[in-house]
């Protein structure tokens with residue numbers, strides 16, 4: 001989990017204070033240390049609790065509140081003051097900033113506006129003491145060039161590998177609304193799905209979002225596809241971006257299993273991703289689609305830089321195209337090669353247990369651990385997995401299992 005930011009709040013109006021309070025209580029990365037209904041007492045409260053952030057609403061008495069902002073920033077320079085007001089008057093904003101406020105937020109406060117302000121403060125000031133412990137959330141999308149290339153296998157197993165680090169919190173989103181099977185891989189019977197999230201999108205808050213996720217024993221949380229096939233499910237790219245933004249505020253890693261339709265939703269998720277793995281196998285239809293998709297990504301701003309090609313099932317006996325020939329065909333660098341090991345993969349899936357638990361020493365597991373580590377240094381490689389043999393490359397994978 002991210003480093004928690006400690007916060008104190010002052011608002012003489014019960015209604016706004018209570019609604020702010022319930023929003024703050026739903027945010028994992030925020031610890032509401034103190035709340036106060038009188039401007040006069042807040043200086044003392046802040047002196048005592050020494051929060052990272054002081055939230056001051058101006059509406060009850062802007063003159064008093066602005067003076068208070070000045071006092072806090074002077075007495076406690078390490079405390080970031082955020083002011084809130086239902087007025088957007090320029091002079092008020094200017095005065096708040098002159099008195100040392102870091103952010104000016106509108107009432108009613110939108111969760112995403114608050115989270116964005118929080119992110120800015122954490123980025124600039126590094127949270128409490130600037131100890132550098134606050135990490136940005138990483139979004140990893142896994143997309144494929146054809147059905148059955150191994151996207152879900154890789155997404156789930158990478159998520160479980162990342163979740164093994166106790167400092168990480170990982171959520172998996174299944175974007176294959178029709179046939180997604182992430183729940184099978186994790187052997188989860190989910191209570192809620194992305195459909196619940198979609199239906200409640202306008203009143204989505206943290207507690208609802210968190211209730212919609214089911215936790216697997218390995219530590220990863222899952223937001224699965226809808227239970228019923230339903231073409232009435234309406235979730236817009238903007239709404240999905242909002243869900244992703246909310247999840248990013250709570251989880252250190254999001255792993256998104258992209259559908260194969262490359263719909264507007266898939267593209268929104270790819271747009272939000274920091275890294276996207278494009279999974280392929282070494283057969284002609286797949287390689288042709290690698291070229292096709294890479295051309296498509298090249299046309300979209302900001303896409304091609306984050307796409308990493310992953311060759312899955314390397315060593316599959318009936319793969320007719322050699323890696324060298326494939327490289328020639330696609331004209332791009334292959335970022336990673338995952339060995340073929342059908343028996344191990346299927347056993348893990350059928351048991352609903354990730355590879356790191358089911359077969360921690362298998363070459364395929366080690367390859368995925370190293371892939372996770374290479375994308376994100378927070379994924380630890382188990383000591384026994386630091387196997388020199390793994391570095392032999394292509395030939396060490398041959399014969400490692402077949403369909």
Ligand SMILES: Nc1ncnc2c1ncn2[C@@H]1O[C@H](COP(=O)(O)OP(=O)(O)O)[C@@H](O)[C@H]1O
Pocket residue numbers: 144146147148149150151152153154312313314338339340341342343345346349364
């Ligand atoms: N590296 C691999 N070696 C052997 N079999 C694999 C490998 N990766 C995936 N598979 C198998 O391929 C099949 C399809 O994988 P899946 O992840 O469901 O693909 P996708 O999500 O792209 O449709 C599954 O039966 C899975 O066990």
Ligand SMILES: [Mg+2]
Pocket residue numbers: 151152153176180181
């Ligand atoms: Mg899949």
